Amino acid sequence: MTQPAVLALVDHHDGVVRAPAFELLTLARSLGPVEAVWLGSGLADALDLLAEHGVSTVHQVDLEADVTVATSARALAEIMVESGATTVLLSSTFENKEVAALTAHETGAGLSVDAAGLERSGEGRLVVHQQAFAATWTLQVEITTPRAVVAVKPNAVPAEAEPTGQAPQVVVHALVSPPAARTRVVERTVRPSSGRPELGEAQVVVAGGRGTEGDFSAVEELAEVLGGAVGATRVATDEGWIGHETQIGQTGVTISPRLYVGAGVSGAVHHRGGMQSSGTIVAVNADPEAPIFEIADFGVVGDLFSVLPQAAAELRRLKAEQA
């Protein structure tokens, strides 16, 4: 008996595929035959890239650029039913969590968000790995319904290519029953790009706190060398030293990069809530008693204005040696 397909929603911005989509495709391949879902235009330019990541079929709905989450969810639900797929995976972004909930509601699927891993049980059911309470608990949640919708955290798995050797087949769907237009997008303003990865999906994050005293140059320099994003504590954003979109924590962005570097960050519980599930935690703090050292894998007791530039210089030297 052929296994039902696993649908993976490919997030893109004007046709440029976002990095977590490749992680999603890698994870989806471990669960069954993968079929991608592309909402919007710009698919033609991405087909080769999708083929490199194991996609042989892409379901496309050519929606307008400014769709609401309700429309995206309806499109996903219709594709799920039409294609006979039993699983839909999405990247666990703010917007996608809402899309996931609506899709699950429309299809009667079991829902799980912020998954840190996924596997199949002996009976073929999906088992979702999650972390809770600032990553102090790990959970395994079995989805007991025949259909499942799961939003997976960025960086849950490393993206791996698996070329199919041929262009994917594109199945174009028309939205059969668009949801009632209760809301519409009036305006959308794109934040100027920093040229760095998005904080929520970055593999490396360098965060600065009160210890920077408002001078983020050392934090930015290290982030630059590591190809990472810059994050901050609430103290730093409240002081106006850096934009609020960089705030990590309970009332900010939740991150789970492979590497988190906290400089001049004490490790208060509200900050930990947003970063404790990071892969490797490095702390640079002048105070050996700072709570962040309790959760750090590597700690440097020292002045960040001395430690960070030294680290950046050494990384540059190593990179130049390898080039």
Ligand SMILES: Cc1cc2nc3c(=O)[nH]c(=O)nc-3n(C[C@H](O)[C@H](O)[C@H](O)COP(=O)(O)OP(=O)(O)OC[C@H]3O[C@@H](n4cnc5c(N)ncnc54)[C@H](O)[C@@H]3O)c2cc1C
């Ligand atoms: C309801 C609520 C929600 C909150 N939500 C958030 C949130 O989402 N995110 C968040 O971050 N905070 C949040 N906070 C605030 C949180 O409780 C802490 O106050 C904040 O995280 C502390 O920021 P900090 O580590 O930058 O500052 P501090 O706690 O003041 O720590 C600064 C650290 O820098 C070190 N330091 C100083 N100079 C240097 C130097 N030159 N080199 C190296 N180290 C140095 C010090 O030793 C100290 O450990 C929230 C608070 C409340 C009440």
